[in-house]
Amino acid sequence: MRTALIVDDSAVIRKVARRILETANLQVSDAEDGETALALCMAEMPDVILLDWTMPKMDGYEFLKALRASPGGGQPKVLFCTTENDVGAIARALHGGADEYIMKPFDRDILMTKLEQVGLGREAHAA
Amino acid sequence: MSDVAFDFLRVYLKERSGLALGPEKLYLIESRLGPVCRRFGLASLADLCTALRMHRAGVEQAVVEAMTTNETFFFRDRVPFDMFRDVLLPRAITARAGTRRLRIWSAASSSGQEPYSLAMLLREAAPRLAGWHVEIVATDLSTEMLEKAKAGLYSHFEVQRGLPAQLLVKHFTQVGDRWRIDPGLGGMIDFRQLNLLQPFDQLGAFDIVFCRNVLIYFDMATKSDVLHRIAKSLAPDGAVLLGAAETVIGLTDALVPDGGHRGLYRKGVVASPAFQAAPLRAAV
Structure with a gap:
């Protein structure tokens, strides 16, 4: 089964996103900051990471840079999922190694189509 | 009621x-x-x-x-657009090398996401199309939808359904809480009001027709008639793309499946609509 990691300091977002990702047949874990998420990734790289930007301890962008610099860290598909909704932030995230970008608020359709865009939606569903 | x-x-x-x-x-x-x-x-x-x-x-x-359903989004179903980029466009670039003209019809363009998706792909292919005259004709029944399409302004929900973030950054600018598509892409598209039940010979001949997720709302006879007339408006080596839930089978012989590409059709033997002919065959 494919795995997903939700990294967000909002318990509500973690709960909503988990519900959606589980319907896509993904095994979901979560973390409320970048530092905890990085430790989880070092133990086992997930297939996809849903990543908030502004978080305590380590923000999403710092997490992404650290992830991509670590062994095997190029493998997970990273989808930023944030209220940083300006074009500059999106460009910076993509340049920093994000695969996709979701602007909050989002809904199930958006998350599912973004998963498909990184090659995980239908695949994960069929798995 | x-x-x-x-x-x-x-x-x-x-x-x-x-x-x-x-x-x-x-x-x-x-x-x-x-x-x-x-x-x-x-x-x-x-x-x-x-x-x-x-x-x-x-x-x-x-x-x-x-009463019209206007459900649409950028690169809807993805596969038809991959097929356009990877199969139809290379095929057309070879077949039309002499005339360097390409006409594409988005036959139920709703609020514009389909023709703009095609325009983005054509922009990406620009180096291979230098010196070409490429025209996208986008038609819809709804004048309201056409006005929205022409304006090229989309909500943050609309730009996130199907549109890769790379293309958002590349082809859109932020206007308050909405996103405006590059007017240069709009300039590649001729938006026109059209009821598919009415004659559309005046649009001329097309090399590629996208007619997706509109026939599903019609009855058999209407589907058959529209498909038959689309086939007539198609260049001899042209291609038609239908929606995932749509087919020509049992409706017309004028279009036939194109190889193993699901949803892709080419011109067949132009005959009477199959739906009308069927009772006669049954009587024989």
């Missing part, structure tokens, strides 16, 4: 837009035409029927548009 009003609206909509409505769609009429009644100060659907019979200005277009 009375049976008389339902029957009138069912026949009326079938004639005007091809929409096939069974009794199970009663709720759809009530939910969508209620707001039209309020807009024109009509007390009931029976009054709306009277207004339609009397050809009250604006009512017909409002009713037809309210």
Whole structure:
């Protein structure tokens, strides 16, 4: 089964996103900051990471840079999922190694189509 | 709603837009035409029927548009657009190397996401199309949808459904909480109002036709007729893309499946619509 990691300091977002990702047949874990998420990734790289930007301890962008610099860290598909909704932030995230970008608020359709865009939606569903 | 009003609206909509409505769609009429009644100060659907019979200005277009489903998003279903980029465009670049002209029709363009998706792919292929005249004709029944398409302004929900973030950054600018597509892409598209039930010979011949997720709302005879006429408007080596739930099988011989590409059709033997011919064959 494919795995997903939700990294967000909002318990509500973690709960909503988990519900959606589980319907896509993904095994979901979560973390409320970048530092905890990085430790989880070092133990086992997930297939996809849903990543908030502004978080305590380590923000999403710092997490992404650290992830991509670590062994095997190029493998997970990273989808930023944030209220940083300006074009500059999106460009910076993509340049920093994000695969996709979701602007909050989002809904199930958006998350599912973004998963498909990184090659995980239908695949994960069929798995 | 009375049976008389339902029957009138069912026949009326079938004639005007091809929409096939069974009794199970009663709720759809009530939910969508209620707001039209309020807009024109009509007390009931029976009054709306009277207004339609009397050809009250604006009512017909409002009713037809309210009953039209405008569900769409950028790169919807992805596969047809991959096919356009990877199969149809390379094929056309070879086949049209002499004339360097390419005409594409988005036959039910709704709020513009389909033709703009095609324009983005063509922009990406620009180095291979230098010196070419490429035209996208985008038609829709709804003038309201065409105006939205021409404006090229989309909500943050709309730009996130199907549109890769890379293309958002590349082809859109932020206008408050909305996103405006590059007007240069709009300049590649000729938006026109068209009812597919009416003749469309005036649009000329096309190399590639996208007619997706519109035939599903029509009855068999209407589907057959529209497909037959699309085939007539197609270049001899042209291609038609239908929606995932649509097919030509049992409807026309004028289009046939193109190889192993699901949803892709090419010109077949142009004959009478299969749907009309079937009873004769059955009689034999």
